Structure formats: C-alpha cells, structure tokens
C-alpha cells in the first residue's frame with residue numbers, strides 16, 4: 001500500500017482560480033518525492049491539501065489506508081516545514097522543538113528524549129538554550145526541521161524550506177536533508193521551484209505547470225527523456241536550445257534544416273521522425289551536447305555547424321558560448337579552459353545521438 005496517494009485531486013479557489021487539476025500520484029513509504037515547477041503552478045496548494053491546510057475541491061487523498069479529505073490537519077500524522085521557519089521568538093531552541101509535543105500532552109521524559117535525539121541528528125545540541133534571534137539562518141532552518149522530526153510523523157512535507165538561505169548554505173542544507181532522509185527513512189514530499197534542488201534531492205520528481213502534472217520521473221529520466229518541450233526546457237542549465245525548422249531528405253538521408261543550419265539525423269532516429277518529412281518540427285539540443293570542433297576527433301562533416309560567437313560567459317569550470325548561425329541562436333557549454341573570443345567564427349559539432357524533437361503544435365516529445 002502506498003504511504004500517500006492522491007487521485008484526481010483538484011483545487012479551485014473561490015470558485016474561479018483553478019490552482020491544481022487532476023493531480024494523481026502514489027508515493028511509497030520512505031520515498032523522497034519532489035514537486036517542481038515555476039512560481040504559481042500549484043505546488044504549495046498541492047502540499048497544503050495533503051497537510052489538511054487547504055480543502056480539496058474534488059478527488060481523494062489517502063495517507064496510509066485512511067481517506068483524509070475530511071480529517072483535520074492535526075490528526076493526519078504529518079509534519080510540515082515552511083520557507084519562513086516561523087519559530088517562536090521568545091522560546092529557546094529546546095522549547096521551540098518541544099512545543100508541539102507539549103501541546104499534545106506527551107510525558108516530559110518522552111519530550112526530553114525526542115528533542116535531544118533530534119538535536120543530536122541536526123547538530124543543535126550546543127544551541128538548545130539559545131533563542132531564535134541568536135541563531136544564523138541555517139540554524140533556524142535546522143530548528144524548524146527539528147520541530148518536524150520530534151513529531152515522528154508518517155510523512156514530512158517541505159515547502160521551499162531553503163529559499164531564505166544564501167546559496168552556499170542552501171547547498172549545505174541540501175546535503176543535510178539528503179542525509180536526514182537516509183537516516184530517518186521517512187516519506188518526504190518536498191516542494192521547490194529550483195531544478196537543481198529537485199534533481200539532487202528527489203528520488204522521483206513531479207514536474208508541474210499551470211496546475212497540471214507534466215511528468216513524473218526520476219532525475220535521470222527527466223533529463224534524458226523529457227515528455228514535452230516544457231520539461232525539456234525546465235530541467236538543465238543553461239536550458240535546452242530549441243530551433244524551429246523542417247525535416248528534409250536528400251540522397252536518402254534525413255536532415256534537420258532550420259534554414260540557416262542543416263544537420264544529419266542519425267539512422268536510429270529516422271523511424272521516429274519519418275512522418276514529419278517536409279514538415280515543421282522543433283529541434284532540441286542541450287548546451288552540453290554542442291562541442292568546439294577543435295576538441296572532437298573525427299567529427300562527421302554533416303554534424304558541423306559554422307557559427308559566430310556573440311557572447312562568452314566564463315563560469316570557471318565551464319564557459320557558456322552564445323552562438324549565432326544565420327538566424328538561429330543557441331548556447332554551447334564548453335570546458336572552462338577553452339579560449340574563445342566574442343566576434344570570432346567557430347566550428348561546433350552537434351552530438352546528434354543526443355538530440356530531441358518536439359511536435360510544433362502539441363509540444364510533445366517525438367524522440
């Protein structure tokens with residue numbers, strides 16, 4: 001039996017805003033699921049419906065074997081961690097963590113044990129007597145997580161818990177959450193708009209757009225086999241390049257032709273795009289699948305594209321090259337030691353075994 005299941009869950013706010021539509025998923029015990037999508041796509045609404053903080057317009061939510069649609073939040077056996085950790089300012093770290101258990105009338109020694117265990121796991125032991133204003137952002141966030149841990153919930157719910165932290169701390173907390181999940185082996189549902197956070201934390205990622213699930217998959221599948229143009233463009237930095245053009249055939253070979261550039265389609269892919277011959281199509285290639293020809297031994301001539309370098313963005317370990325080929329513009333991600341100047345002409349190689357095609361109208365992936 002899944003630990004959490006949502007079936008055709010829908011949320012309409014005040015009779016008109018369709019925030020979540022037809023959301024269905026089964027989450028197994030111990031799974032780390034991330035809900036990922038741009039701001040306003042319905043992530044928090046979904047999580048809040050699981051938490052019981054928001055009513056469901058239609059559909060069913062189960063936690064364990066229990067239909068919880070009408071179960072109050074406090075009886076759902078969940079714990080939620082928010083972006084603004086909302087600690088009680090006048091209470092110490094210890095009291096903040098103990099508060100929920102006290103309310104629920106847990107015996108004192110049990111509270112003491114749980115708070116100390118959580119403090120141990122989160123390296124908060126030496127901070128137990130401090131008040132929130134004496135803590136750093138990362139420490140406050142750890143206390144907020146501690147407050148959830150002491151409850152020993154069936155399911156942890158996180159709503160963008162790291163957004164208030166600076167970049168370095170976010171990375172550190174991400175690693176801590178990863179370890180925490182391994183240690184507790186609990187079911188966790190984590191909401192974020194940050195694709196890196198999603199890819200690094202999620203065993204499964206639910207990509208949402210406009211209230212609807214686009215794809216549910218593990219990080220590897222999302223990156224390599226996005227189901228549509230939205231997912232393809234949302235996962236990966238810099239995002240996938242999209243070029244409009246046509247499939248053409250010459251001397252029994254198939255090509256993608258954008259008007260300003262033409263590349264040969266590998267034989268393995270031809271079967272998938274045959275129906276698009278002479279028709280418009282969207283071509284997708286990730287920046288990391290475009291190489292400087294200088295560094296490719298034996299590049300097939302039909303995969304070489306002549307470009308002019310527009311902008312060079314050094315990122316340290318790699319460089320982003322903004323390239324133009326006639327009317328087509330795209331980005332290549334190359335090794336940091338490459339010496340490329342704006343304005344220079346360059347030959348790049350498209351790795352045609354790693355390209356994608358999308359239907360121009362439906363935006364669904366063809367391959």
Ligand SMILES: Nc1ncnc2c1ncn2[C@@H]1O[C@H](COP(=O)(O)OP(=O)(O)O)[C@@H](O)[C@H]1O
Nearest residue numbers: 013014017019038039040041042043044045046
């Ligand atoms: N209480 C509310 N009343 C009306 N509309 C809301 C309310 N909360 C959220 N919305 C709308 O529902 C949509 C989804 O919001 P939300 O779930 O907060 O998105 P996310 O967390 O992905 O940024 C948005 O269009 C938002 O404006």
Ligand SMILES: [Mg+2]
Nearest residue numbers: 040043044045
């Ligand atoms: Mg939100």
